[in-house]
Each structure stands twice: as C-alpha cells, then as structure tokens.
Amino acid sequence: QVQLVESGGGLVQPGGSLRLSCAASRTTTRIRTLGWYRQTPGNRRERVAVITDRLSRDYADSVQGRFTISRVIANNTVYLQMNNLKPEDTALYYCYCLIENMTIFWGQGTQVTISS
Numbered sequence: 001q002v003q004l005v006e007s008g009g010g011l012v013q014p015g016g017s018l019r020l021s022c023a024a025s026r027t028t029t030r031i032r033t034l035g036w037y038r039q040t041p042g043n044r045r046e047r048v049a050v051i052t053d054r055l056s057r058d059y060a061d062s063v064q065g066r067f068t069i070s071r072v073i074a075n076n077t078v079y080l081q082m083n084n085l086k087p088e089d090t091a092l093y094y095c096y097c098l099i100e101n102m103t104i105f106w107g108q109g110t111q112v113t114i115s116s
Contacts, residue, residue, distance in 0.1 A: 002027055002105040006095050009110030016114070017083045022095030022107055024076035030100040034071050034078035038091035038112075048093070049080060063089075085114045 003025040012018050024031060035050030049059045049069035057069055068081040078095060095107040 001025075002029065002031070002097055002099060004095050004097060004105055004107035006093065006107045006110040009093065009112045011113045011115065012085055013116050014086060014114055016085050017081070018085060018112060019082065020080040020093055020095075020110060020112070022078045022080075024078075024097055024105075027076070027099075031076055031097045032100060032102075033098045034069075034076075035096055036069065036078075036080050037094045037096060038089075039094070039109075040088075040091045051078065082112070085112075087114045087116075090114050 004022055006020060006022045008018060008020040010018060033050055033052045036048040037045060038048050039045045046060055048063055049067055051057050051069045051071050059067060066084045071078045090113050092109045092111055094109045096104055098104050
C-alpha cells in the first residue's frame with residue numbers, strides 16, 4: 001500500500017500562483033506514474049497532469065502552459081506548480097500514483113479556490 005498526502009491548497013486571487021505537493025509514503029514498490037486529478041464544484045472530474053518514472057509529462061488542455069508537474073524520484077514526491085490561476089481552476093485536487101503492478105492509489109485531496 002502507498003499513502004499519499006497532499007498539501008499546498010488554499011485561496012488565491014485570479015492570476016495568482018500556488019504550488020501543490022503530494023508525498024508518497026516510503027515504499028520498495030516502484031511508482032510508475034504520479035499525477036493530479038481535480039473535481040470542480042460542478043462535479044466535473046478531469047486529469048490535470050501526469051508524470052512518469054521516465055519524467056515524461058502530459059497536461060490537460062485547460063492547464064497547458066500554466067501548470068507544471070514535477071517529481072523528485074528519491075522521495076516519491078510530486079508537485080504541481082499552478083500559475084495564472086483562473087476561477088475555473090477552483091476544484092478539489094487529488095494526487096494519485098500508479099505502481100508497478102498497475103494498482104492506483106489516491107490521496108484525500110486538497111482544496112484550491114480561486115476567487116477575487
């Protein structure tokens with residue numbers, strides 16, 4: 001089992017920036033990918049960004065150019081740098097990991113609210 005703990009959420013104004021962190025518990029299991037999903041107040045759920053163990057990255061069109069995902073392999077931590085935030089970015093953000101046997105684990109989420 002892998003435990004994921006998110007942090008860094010909060011309230012920011014439009015155009016502001018925020019960095020989310022997600023730390024996975026220490027494990028000998030190889031983590032193939034780490035990423036972020038978000039669920040909006042309207043219950044829309046989408047994959048925001050993902051990064052593999054080969055450090056390839058992919059982003060949702062809605063955040064392309066504004067968000068950057070990164071990871072530190074040594075401590076299984078993934079980050080989501082969010083710039084030029086918009087009200088429509090308001091959501092509950094969940095990190096997840098996919099391990100070597102293709103099992104997925106989820107964090108409990110961190111709230112991001114963009115409002116003036």
